[in-house]
Amino acid sequence: LTRQRTGRRVGASGTREAILAAARERFGEVGYDRATIRSIAAAVGVDPALVHHFFGPKDRLFAAAMRLPMVPSDVVDAALTFPGAAAMGAGVKASAGKVGAGTAGAGKAGAGGGMGGEAVASLGDHVVRTVLSVWDVDEVRSAFLGLLRSAVTSDEAAAMLREFATDAILGRIAQVAQAATGDGDGEYRAALAASQMLGLALARYVLRIAPIAQASNEELAAAIGPNLDRYLTGDIRPPTRPPGTSAPPE
Amino acid sequence: LTRQRTGRRVGASGTREAILAAARERFGEVGYDRATIRSIAAAVGVDPALVHHFFGPKDRLFAAAMRLPMVPSDVVDAALTFPGAAAMGAGVKASAGKVGAGTAGAGKAGAGGGMGGEAVASLGDHVVRTVLSVWDVDEVRSAFLGLLRSAVTSDEAAAMLREFATDAILGRIAQVAQAATGDGDGEYRAALAASQMLGLALARYVLRIAPIAQASNEELAAAIGPNLDRYLTGDIRPPTRPPGTSAPPE
Numbered sequence: 001l002t003r004q005r006t007g008r009r010v011g012a013s014g015t016r017e018a019i020l021a022a023a024r025e026r027f028g029e030v031g032y033d034r035a036t037i038r039s040i041a042a043a044v045g046v047d048p049a050l051v052h053h054f055f056g057p058k059d060r061l062f063a064a065a066m067r068l069p070m071v072p073s074d075v076v077d078a079a080l081t082f083p084g085a086a087a088m089g090a091g092v093k094a095s096a097g098k099v100g101a102g103t104a105g106a107g108k109a110g111a112g113g114g115m116g117g118e119a120v121a122s123l124g125d126h127v128v129r130t131v132l133s134v135w136d137v138d139e140v141r142s143a144f145l146g147l148l149r150s151a152v153t154s155d156e157a158a159a160m161l162r163e164f165a166t167d168a169i170l171g172r173i174a175q176v177a178q179a180a181t182g183d184g185d186g187e188y189r190a191a192l193a194a195s196q197m198l199g200l201a202l203a204r205y206v207l208r209i210a211p212i213a214q215a216s217n218e219e220l221a222a223a224i225g226p227n228l229d230r231y232l233t234g235d236i237r238p239p240t241r242p243p244g245t246s247a248p249p250e
Numbered sequence: 251l252t253r254q255r256t257g258r259r260v261g262a263s264g265t266r267e268a269i270l271a272a273a274r275e276r277f278g279e280v281g282y283d284r285a286t287i288r289s290i291a292a293a294v295g296v297d298p299a300l301v302h303h304f305f306g307p308k309d310r311l312f313a314a315a316m317r318l319p320m321v322p323s324d325v326v327d328a329a330l331t332f333p334g335a336a337a338m339g340a341g342v343k344a345s346a347g348k349v350g351a352g353t354a355g356a357g358k359a360g361a362g363g364g365m366g367g368e369a370v371a372s373l374g375d376h377v378v379r380t381v382l383s384v385w386d387v388d389e390v391r392s393a394f395l396g397l398l399r400s401a402v403t404s405d406e407a408a409a410m411l412r413e414f415a416t417d418a419i420l421g422r423i424a425q426v427a428q429a430a431t432g433d434g435d436g437e438y439r440a441a442l443a444a445s446q447m448l449g450l451a452l453a454r455y456v457l458r459i460a461p462i463a464q465a466s467n468e469e470l471a472a473a474i475g476p477n478l479d480r481y482l483t484g485d486i487r488p489p490t491r492p493p494g495t496s497a498p499p500e
Contacts, residue, residue, distance in 0.1 A: 152402045152456055162457045170459070188461035191453060192473055195462060199449020203441060206402055207412045209420070211438035212445060222488035223442055227477040238472040 016054055018044045023065035031156070032062060032163035059168035066147070069139040073168045075130065080176050082126035123176075124193075124228030125221045131197055132217040135205070145205060148198075170194060177232045185236065192231040196224060266304055268294045273315035281406070282312060282413035309418035316397070319389040323418045325380065330426050332376035373426075374443075374478030375471045381447055382467040385455070395455060398448075420444060427482045435486065442481040446474060 022043040026035040037058055041048040055061040063071040121129070135141045150157035170190040177193075178186030200220070203212045212220070230236070272293040276285040287308055291298040305311040313321040371379070385391045400407035420440040427443075428436030450470070453462045462470070480486070 149402050152399050152452075158457055162459060165457070166459070188465070188473075191459045191461045194459065195449040195453035196446055196477075197449070198452045198457075199445040199447070202402075202448045202452065203445035207408055207415070207448075209412060209416070209441045209444065211441045215438070218488055223438075223481070223486040227446075227480060230477060230480075231473070236473040238468055 015044070015046060015050070019046065019051055019054060019061075020065045023061055027062060027065060027160060028156070031160045032058075032167065037061065059164065062164055062168070066143075068143050069137070070134065072165075073172065075134050076169050076172045079127040079130035080123070080172060082121055082123065121221075122225055122229050123232060124230075125225030127193070127197075127228055128200075128221040128224045129217055132220060135201065136217070141205060144201065148201065148206075165194070173232070180233045189232050189236065192236065193228050196227060196231070200224065265294070265296060265300070269296070269301055269304060269311075270315045273311055277312060277315060277410060278406070281410045282308075282417065287311065309414065312414055312418070316393075318393045318397075319387070320384065322415075323422065325384050326419050326422045329377040329380035330373070330422060332371055332373065371471075372475055372479050373482060374480075375475030377443070377447075377478055378450075378471040378474045379467055382470060385451065386467070391455060394451065398451065398456075415444070423482070430483045439482050439486065442486065443478050446477060446481070450474065 019040065023035070023040045026040050026043065029035075037051050038048045040061070041051045051061065055064055059073050060071050135144065147157075147161055151161040152158070170187065173190035173193060174186035176186075177189040178184070181189075200212070203209045204215075204220075205213075215223075269290065273285070273290045276290050276293065279285075285308075287301050288298045290311070291301045301311065305314055309323050310321050385394065397407075397411055401411040402408070420437065423440035423443060424436035426436075427439040428434070431439075450462070453459045454465075454470075455463075465473075
């Protein structure tokens with residue numbers, strides 16, 4: 001009698017909340033990587049499949065547990081998906097091995113007015129625009145800065161955020177960079193791009209350095225986008241000496 | 251009798267400490283900009299000239315009051331002074347107005363092996379190397395991260411750090427960028443470069459994102475240096491439409 005439909009709905013909602021509470025506790029205690037969905041499910045006494053059914057992959061459970069107003073991987077996927085993506089990927093792939101050719105192409109695509117007055121954004125340009133438009137939303141910016149604050153003040157929180165970012169954000173960017181360059185530097189490239197976006201957030205919203213705090217999203221995309229393009233697809237390694245030549249004198 | 255030489259030395263040392271304590275209090279209370287040397291001297295009951303005599307300009311007093319193990323403006327001056335500086339400045343000036351020509355030249359100077367096996371570093375390359383070598387020193391890195399932590403957790407500390415950085419760090423970088431490009435974007439360029447270096451510190455020392463935490467200074471200079479060159483001397487503005495043409499359709 002108590003297990004009628006409405007009763008079950010309340011029960012499901014209670015279970016969801018219990019899972020989120022357990023997840024929050026577990027993520028805080030052992031970090032993102034070691035907090036398995038299995039261990040969170042066990043803490044609540046439900047099947048791991050139910051956790052997945054309710055929340056999806058672990059990064060979405062984390063976002064829900066941390067009460068983030070959006071799922072970061074959705075933002076990353078949106079940032080990495082843009083009209084010129086296919087063209088750029090092809091261009092970069094075709095020129096793989098040629099030093100810097102990929103970036104130059106991407107940069108030109110971003111800077112040029114394009115055909116018929118419509119600018120074709122480069123990948124970096126699109127990433128900056130997408131991320132800034134998400135940070136424009138008060139709750140999203142607050143949640144992001146809250147995570148950043150906790151990471152800067154606590155080693156445990158920093159580890160948790162690093163593990164989460166590696167799984168849900170950097171991995172996706174690394175895949176795109178890797179597909180474009182094929183050089184095995186995907187993770188390094190993703191981390192470099194992330195360092196610029198982290199610094200942008202710090203300068204624009206925390207330190208509020210005037211020229212960056214006052215710049216429009218458009219201006220920042222033009223300034224920063226090509227630099228992200230270089231990190232993601234350009235020549236980022238120290239010059240290699242031709243084989244057989246000796247090291248330069250110190 | 252008590253005013254013999256040794257006595258005076260103790261007195262001078264006491265005065266120095268009193269000035270530093272007053273400076274610390276004043277900087278914390280009203281921020282960097284509004285804490286004048288005059289007001290700090292008044293709090294201790296000494297002549298402003300004595301404060302200047304002991305500590306030099308305000309940014310050096312701030313560094314001493316905050317117990318920084320080095321004076322940031324010294325690091326910035328070292329970072330901005332490098333063997334290729336004169337050549338780069340001339341190159342950029344000669345090509346001012348030509349879109350991107352300055353950066354391309356600087357990038358090539360940095361990437362090329364140079365004549366006789368000696369690489370000529372670009373400005374950005376030199377900035378990254380200098381700053382990383384300073385951050386390699388434990389006490390310096392700790393002091394820097396301490397300032398960053400306080401800025402991230404307190405609006406007042408953020409304002410103080412912003413005002414200090416604008417006076418002692420960004421202004422110097424802006425001057426160099428302005429001299430090289432002559433385009434009036436010096437402060438914006440300096441802020442962009444600072445955003446990248448702030449993000450690098452966050453990624454390398456706070457979040458410890460693996461590929462950046464493990465990279466050598468050499469590798470990071472090669473990856474990040476050319477991006478700083480672009481911020482400082484390259485084409486960073488959105489493409490301008492030729493006069494008389496209409497805006498592209500949205």
